[in-house]
Amino acid sequence: MKELERIQNPYNDDKAIDACSIFGAMDTSGKRFSGKGVIRAIANMHDRGNGLGGGFAIYGLYPEYADLYAFHIMYLSQKGKEDVEAFLKEKFRLTHAEEVPTQPTPKITNPPLVWRYFLEVGPQKPEEEADDDYVVERVMEINTKFPDAFVFSSGKDMGVFKGVGYPEEIAEYFCLEQYEGYLWTAHGRFPTNTPGWWGGAHPFCILDWTVVHNGEISSYGINRRYLEQFGYHCTMQTDTEVVAYAVDLLMRKHNLPIEIVAKILASPLWSDIQRLPQREQTLMRTLRQVYGSLLLNGPFTVIIAHHGEMIGLTDRIRLRPLTVGAKGSMLYLSSEESAIRLICPDLDEAWIPAGGEPVVGSLKAPLKTPVAAKEMVSHVD
Amino acid sequence: MKTYLPPKFLVERDQDKCIKCEVCVNQCSFDNHYYDAEDDEMKTRTEGCVGCHRCVTFCPTGALTVRRNPLEYRDNYNWRPEYIEDIIKQAETGGVLLTGMGNDKGQRIYWDHLVLNASQVTNPSIDPLREPMELTTYLGRKPDRVELDTDLNLQTELAPQVKLEVPVMFAAMSYGAVSLNVHESLARAATEAGTLWNTGEGGLHPKLYKYGNNTIVQVASGRFGVHPEYLEVARVVEIKIGQGAKPGIGGHLPGEKVSAEVSATRMIPQGTDALSPAPQHDIYSIEDLAQLVYALKEATHYTKPVSVKIAAVHNSAAIASGMVRAGADIIVLDGLRGATGAAPKVIRDNVGIPIELALASVDTRLRQEGIRNRASIVVSGGIRNSGDVAKAIALGADAVYIGTAALIALGCRLCQQCHTGKCAWGICTTDLFLSKRVNPDIGARRLANLLRGWSLELKDMLGGMGINALESLRGNRLHLRGVGLTETELKILGVKMAGE
Ligand code: SF4
Ligand code: SF4
Numbered sequence: 001m002k003e004l005e006r007i008q009n010p011y012n013d014d015k016a017i018d019a020c021s022i023f024g025a026m027d028t029s030g031k032r033f034s035g036k037g038v039i040r041a042i043a044n045m046h047d048r049g050n051g052l053g054g055g056f057a058i059y060g061l062y063p064e065y066a067d068l069y070a071f072h073i074m075y076l077s078q079k080g081k082e083d084v085e086a087f088l089k090e091k092f093r094l095t096h097a098e099e100v101p102t103q104p105t106p107k108i109t110n111p112p113l114v115w116r117y118f119l120e121v122g123p124q125k126p127e128e129e130a131d132d133d134y135v136v137e138r139v140m141e142i143n144t145k146f147p148d149a150f151v152f153s154s155g156k157d158m159g160v161f162k163g164v165g166y167p168e169e170i171a172e173y174f175c176l177e178q179y180e181g182y183l184w185t186a187h188g189r190f191p192t193n194t195p196g197w198w199g200g201a202h203p204f205c206i207l208d209w210t211v212v213h214n215g216e217i218s219s220y221g222i223n224r225r226y227l228e229q230f231g232y233h234c235t236m237q238t239d240t241e242v243v244a245y246a247v248d249l250l251m252r253k254h255n256l257p258i259e260i261v262a263k264i265l266a267s268p269l270w271s272d273i274q275r276l277p278q279r280e281q282t283l284m285r286t287l288r289q290v291y292g293s294l295l296l297n298g299p300f301t302v303i304i305a306h307h308g309e310m311i312g313l314t315d316r317i318r319l320r321p322l323t324v325g326a327k328g329s330m331l332y333l334s335s336e337e338s339a340i341r342l343i344c345p346d347l348d349e350a351w352i353p354a355g356g357e358p359v360v361g362s363l364k365a366p367l368k369t370p371v372a373a374k375e376m377v378s379h380v381d
Numbered sequence: 382m383k384t385y386l387p388p389k390f391l392v393e394r395d396q397d398k399c400i401k402c403e404v405c406v407n408q409c410s411f412d413n414h415y416y417d418a419e420d421d422e423m424k425t426r427t428e429g430c431v432g433c434h435r436c437v438t439f440c441p442t443g444a445l446t447v448r449r450n451p452l453e454y455r456d457n458y459n460w461r462p463e464y465i466e467d468i469i470k471q472a473e474t475g476g477v478l479l480t481g482m483g484n485d486k487g488q489r490i491y492w493d494h495l496v497l498n499a500s501q502v503t504n505p506s507i508d509p510l511r512e513p514m515e516l517t518t519y520l521g522r523k524p525d526r527v528e529l530d531t532d533l534n535l536q537t538e539l540a541p542q543v544k545l546e547v548p549v550m551f552a553a554m555s556y557g558a559v560s561l562n563v564h565e566s567l568a569r570a571a572t573e574a575g576t577l578w579n580t581g582e583g584g585l586h587p588k589l590y591k592y593g594n595n596t597i598v599q600v601a602s603g604r605f606g607v608h609p610e611y612l613e614v615a616r617v618v619e620i621k622i623g624q625g626a627k628p629g630i631g632g633h634l635p636g637e638k639v640s641a642e643v644s645a646t647r648m649i650p651q652g653t654d655a656l657s658p659a660p661q662h663d664i665y666s667i668e669d670l671a672q673l674v675y676a677l678k679e680a681t682h683y684t685k686p687v688s689v690k691i692a693a694v695h696n697s698a699a700i701a702s703g704m705v706r707a708g709a710d711i712i713v714l715d716g717l718r719g720a721t722g723a724a725p726k727v728i729r730d731n732v733g734i735p736i737e738l739a740l741a742s743v744d745t746r747l748r749q750e751g752i753r754n755r756a757s758i759v760v761s762g763g764i765r766n767s768g769d770v771a772k773a774i775a776l777g778a779d780a781v782y783i784g785t786a787a788l789i790a791l792g793c794r795l796c797q798q799c800h801t802g803k804c805a806w807g808i809c810t811t812d813l814f815l816s817k818r819v820n821p822d823i824g825a826r827r828l829a830n831l832l833r834g835w836s837l838e839l840k841d842m843l844g845g846m847g848i849n850a851l852e853s854l855r856g857n858r859l860h861l862r863g864v865g866l867t868e869t870e871l872k873i874l875g876v877k878m879a880g881e
Contacts, residue, residue, distance in 0.1 A: 216504040218847040221859030229751050230525075254526045260533065267850075270517045283535050288852075289519045289542060290527050290754075297853035299504050317512055317849065319505055 020202070020214040021045035021167075021188040021335045024303040026310040028366040029329040032060050032180040037343035039176060041332075042186040043168035044339045048214075051107075053189030053201035054170040055162025057210035058181035059307055062157050068095055068118040069135055072152035072159050073142070074198055075113040080148025087146070091138055092119040100161070105173040108165050112198050114152070114174075116159065132207055132252065139206065140233075143199075150199035155208025158307065162187075162201035170201075182363075183310050185303050187212040204240040208306045209248055213240040214335060215300025215320045226293035243302050246294050251306075258304075258311050258360055264291040266316045266356030303333050308363040318355030325350045329368070331361035385469045388428040391448045392436070398444035399423050405436040405445060410805040410815055411798075433796040435805035467726070478727065481799025481809065483626055483720035483763060483785055486730050490718075491737035491870075492769045496879060498860040500847035507849050509840035515850040516836055516843075518545040518780055520617070520757040521686040522710040540710060541686050543616055545780055546575030547836045548851060549770055551828075552715075552761050552784035553599050553621065553690070555581030556606075557634045557643045557655065558722030558799070559788075560816030561588070563808055566791060566824025568592035573825065574832040579782070580606075582621055582632065582657060584646040590614045597688065600677065602631060603657035605647040609680070617711065618677050619688040620670070622661065625719020625762040628692030628733045632657035633723065638802050638811045671707035678708070686710035686757075693717065693739030693762070694732075698746035705747060705756045712756050713782065714739050718763030720785045722809055723800035736762040737776065741874045744777025744856060753856075767838035776874065777856040790831045791824050 023042045027033055035056065042054075062070050071088070075081040088094055100114040125134045139151045153160035158181075161174040167188045171177070187202035203210035217223065217239040224234045224242055230253075232245040243265070250261045264287050268276075273284045288295070299319030304311045312333040314322045325332035325340040325347045332340040337350055353359050361367070392413060401423055405414040411429045414436060416422075430447060437445045454462055467478055500506040507514070521542035528536040551567045564578075564586065571578040572595045579597040584606015589596070593614030600607050601621040612618055623629065634643075634655035644651035664670050674687050681687075688711035689704045691697070697714060704712050716736025721729065740760045747753040760773050761782035773781050789795070792806035799809035807818030843849065846860055854860060862879035863871050871878060 216847075218500065218504055218860075219853035219857060221857035222853060222855060225748060225856055225858075229748055229753065254528075256527070256529065257533070260529065269513050270515055271513065279534075283529075283533070286535060286537065286539055287527055289539060290523050290525075290537075292850075292852035293856065295850055295853055297848040297850060298500075299847070317507070 020190055020212075021048035021339075022186070022212045022214050022301060022303050022333070023335070023339055024183070024185040024212070024305065024310050024312065024333040026183040026305075026331045026361040027329055028331055028361050028363060030060070030182050030363050030366075031329070032182050034178075034180050035171065035176045035184055038184040038186050039168055039171040041334065041339040041343050042188055043166070044342050045188060045334075045336055046166060046168070048190060048335060049166055049188030050190045051166050051169075052164060052191050053162070053187070054165050054167030055160060055187050055201045055203050055212075056167070056171065056176060057153070057158065057160045057185045057203040057205065057212070057305060058176075058179055059158045059183035059208070059305060060181040061159045061179060062118070065096065065118040066157040068120055069154060069156055070159055071117040071119060071139075071154050072100065072161070073115055073117065074150050074152060075115065076148040078113075080146055081113060081115065084142055084146050084149045087142065088117055088119065091124050093122040094119055101175055102173050103175055105165075105169055107169045108163070108173045111163060111173065114161075136206060136248075152199070153205040153210070155205065155210075155307070158208050158210075160203050160205045160210060162203065163198045164201065183305055183361075185210060185212050185305050185310070200236065200238070202240060204236075204238070204244050206244050206248055207252075209244055209252075210305050211240050211244045211247070211302055213243055213300060213302045215239065215302075215315070216298050217242060217296050217300055218298030219296060220298075222293050223296065239300070240302075243296065243304065246296075247304055250291075250294070258309060259358065260287065262311065262313050262356070262358035263287055264294055265296045266313055266358075267292075267295050268356065269316070301335065310361040312353070312359040314353070314355050314357075316356035318352075321352075322359075323350060323352055324359050326367055329366050331359075331367060333359065382473055384473060386428075386466060386473075387452050388430065388450050390427065390430040390432045391450050392425045392427050392430050393446045393448065394423060394425060395444045395446075396422070398442045400442055400444075402441060404439050404441060408435045408439045408805060410435075410803040410812075431796040431798050432794070433798070433805045434794045477725045479723055479800045480726040480729060480797050481721065481723055481801075482795055482797045483718045484730050485797070488717060488735060490763070491735055491866075491874065492765070492772055494864050494866050494870075495737070495772045495861050495874070495876065496864055497768070497771060497775070497842060497846065498862070499845040504847045506847055507844040509837075509844045512844070512849060514840040514843055516547050516839060518548045518851060519543065520545065520711050520759070520779055522756060523754045525754055541684055543577065543686060544575070545577065547832055547839070548774060548778075548780035549832055549835060550576050550597070550759070550780055550782050551578035551787050552719075552782035553579040553581040553597075553619070553624075554722070554784055554788075555583030555599075555634075556586055556646055557583040557638055557811060559809055560807060560811055560819060561586055561642065562816050562819040562821050562824065563788075563791065564589055565821040566819060566828055567787065568596065569821060569825035570828030570832065571595040573829045574836075576832065577616060579619065583634070583643070583655070584648065585611055585614070586642065586646050599690075600673075601657055602659070602661040603655060605649065605655060605657075608648070612677065612681050615681075615685060617686050617688055618681060619690055619711075619713065620661075620673055620677070620709075621690045622664070622670075623690070623692035623694075623715070624721060625692045625715030625717060625733055625736070626721030627724040627728045628694050629659060630724065630728050631659040635802070640811050640813075643811055667703040667707055670704065670709075674708040688713055688759070690715060692719070692732075693734050693736055695734060697734070697739045698742040701743040702746055702750055702752065705752050709756055711759055711779075712743070713759045713761065714743060715782075716760065716762030719761055721799070736760050737772075738870075738873050740773060740776050740778055745875055748856075767835040767842070770835060771839060771842045771854065772861060774851060774854050775857055775861045777858075779855065786831070787828055790827045791819055
């Protein structure tokens with residue numbers, strides 16, 4: 001059994017603490033675009049990280065394998081790779097496997113081996129179990145049982161590239177300029193109590209859910225204990241992991257839409273709830289009564305993404321920055337406005353959302369400027 | 382029989398300051414002060430003093446001092462004065478030693494070995510004077526999930542919930558044990574502060590029905606004062622199985638305390654002893670509890686949470702799990718230091734376990750079993766200040782009850798004479814001369830002030846930890862650290878050692 005906690009949190013602190021830069025870009029019309037701009041933007045926030053972690057999530061990455069689970073797995077040894085590949089073959093139908101292309105980058109030292117696999121859930125799965133649950137369990141199994149392997153990502157038609165280094169170095173190393181996707185998120189990390197470890201960089205991913213996160217969640221202790229009741233085990237001991245599991249529980253298992261999930265993670269104040277019209281008041285009160293233990297308290301900004309949607313959210317009193325930019329069908333989320341302006345100087349709109357107010361980019365409701373952007377602007381405080 | 386018992390306290394009077402107003406004579410319900418006409422001097426029978434400070438507080442010239450009797454015994458760690466004197470008392474009376482208030486012994490107080498966290502650098506603390514800070518708490522059963530239809534209409538209907546503006550409620554103290562004025566003070570303060578008070582097992586005086594929305598009514602083994610209207614006016618119905626001060630023991634309200642009003646409220650003849658059997662005779666097992674829980678839910682048309690209160694004992698975790706499965710919406714754990722109007726001293730001081738440990742193990746067990754959401758946890762027994770409250774919440778409590786702290790706010794000095802019916806502060810008595818010493822206007826003010834002070838302090842502590850809602854502290858044991866605790870204690874409490 002691999003002790004992820006040891007690797008991630010060697011000093012056994014309550015949790016890994018970090019500060020960060022985050023960036024997200026989505027073409028809500030679904031058009032795929034190259035990562036060049038995103039890489040420049042996150043590089044512009046270089047000083048918010050310290051070179052101990054950088055990473056990217058890309059959606060619409062593998063259209064040729066769109067129906068298969070794409071696993072990005074890092075290995076610390078050849079043996080680890082052989083063991084995991086045997087495991088994958090035993091548990092899935094393996095359609096295609098290849099090494100993730102990389103190029104020598106001066107600042108990237110001692111990189112692990114990173115491979116990708118395109119997998120189909122086959123008859124090995126118990127009949128009554130959903131595909132997604134089966135995949136989650138196998139990912140947990142690899143992450144905890146195989147000492148030299150770690151799954152970066154496990155969703156369909158998407159992938160996570162991450163490692164120890166500044167995000168622009170990671171991008172160069174993995175040749176990310178060559179990829180296209182309709183939704184990109186990026187992260188530069190400043191951990192204070194965890195050594196650089198490739199698996200510990202953001203984005204954090206389970207199935208096609210990814211989270212990049214800036215902040216410290218002071219409610220971590222209870223969030224984690226609450227999620228444990230539903231079978232989630234926070235092996236990585238990061239705030240980010242809690243966000244990912246909370247979103248997985250609420251959206252995938254409890255079937256709640258993102259607007260509602262945002263009201264759970266950053267719930268309105270009781271005094272505001274009291275002023276809502278009757279129907280909403282009851283709804284909001286019930287959500288808070290039932291899911292109070294999932295309220296994320298303390299300073300944070302997160303960008304949560306899954307297929308078709310990108311969500312930016314801050315804590316209820318906005319103790320960490322988030323700026324939104326819109327241009328045509330493009331939606332940008334960033335820790336700093338300058339990073340957006342750098343790659344898109346002529347934004348239709350830019351604004352800072354109110355604390356706890358989610359900003360949602362969705363393929364289902366593509367932005368059509370200037371009308372849609374104007375509508376969203378009404379949130380400006 | 383000549384008593385061999387030495388006086389506990391010395392009462393000294395500065396004759397230069399004394400103006401012979403005889404206030405002390407009137408104030409001391411133990412008849413210790415008198416005017417000696419022959420000497421034209423105020424005098425004191427010191428042997429009866431219980432150290433309640435009533436005379437000291439009300440002497441207009443500050444002429445009185447009460448000191449511990451400096452009588453020295455030969456040092457003997459085993460035969461300390463208390464044990465010697467207990468034997469003397471029993472040798473003279475041949476009875477069970479009765480006492481009032483809570484366990485005063487030196488068992489470890491875990492609150493004193495737990496410390497709270499605060500934010501530095503990596504996250505900001507929040508200033509409650511400038512930012513919202515939420516203490517609102519809802520007690521009651523919660524489902525595991527919320528279901529919505531496609532138009533986001535709520536499909537989940539919650540079991541009855543009770544809102545608290547501050548997670549501190551007034552613990553059960555029965556009318557008869559305490560006076561009607563105390564009940565009224567508690568009821569009015571709870572109403573003002575947006576919290577609940579508890580009638581205890583002696584019924585609810587009709588005069589207080591108007592505070593029903595902030596009232597928890599108890600149903601105990603004696604069933605005193607339980608009738609449809611009593612259940613109807615209440616916000617929460619509480620089944621009392623046990624009490625921290627006397628786990629496994631029933632109650633006995635002496636006939637002298639059963640005045641006309643008490644008799645009407647308790648529904649027993651005036652002047653008769655009110656005996657609460659040790660168990661509830663219809664509950665010999667967990668399925669019997671379920672029946673009573675549902676009988677009360679039926680009787681109140683499923684409009685109120687039903688709470689079940691037990692004394693914290695060795696198997697609390699397993700018992701609590703059974704209570705939740707039996708339908709309790711709120712479970713109350715009353716710890717080793719829980720107080721009482723009267724209990725055998727040997728029980729009070731030796732039976733039960735510390736509330737901190739009971740709370741930690743119950744919260745952990747309910748989470749392990751995935752049923753923590755199904756009931757709220759309320760703890761009581763020795764909670765002294767808002768620091769204890771914050772620590773209890775962090776260990777996993779939804780709210781706390783305070784009994785002793787509330788009585789101290791009304792004047793109580795913990796003289797432990799509650800069982801005598803002579804409380805000089807007019808709290809734990811039904812004597813009309815004494816009980817009018819608690820003026821409900823002033824009593825309610827003092828109690829509401831206490832709650833307000835604690836709320837402000839709780840907000841300060843929350844803000845310091847970088848959180849602005851109480852639910853983010855609830856069960857969040859990462860905000861606690863232990864000091865001077867053993868490995869096993871830390872494990873049960875589920876907290877790390879300070880410095881770790
Ligand atoms: S019992 Fe109380 S009132 Fe009486 S003398 Fe002692 S301290 Fe004073
Ligand atoms: S109350 Fe004080 S001043 Fe008055 S008689 Fe007693 S000791 Fe003297």
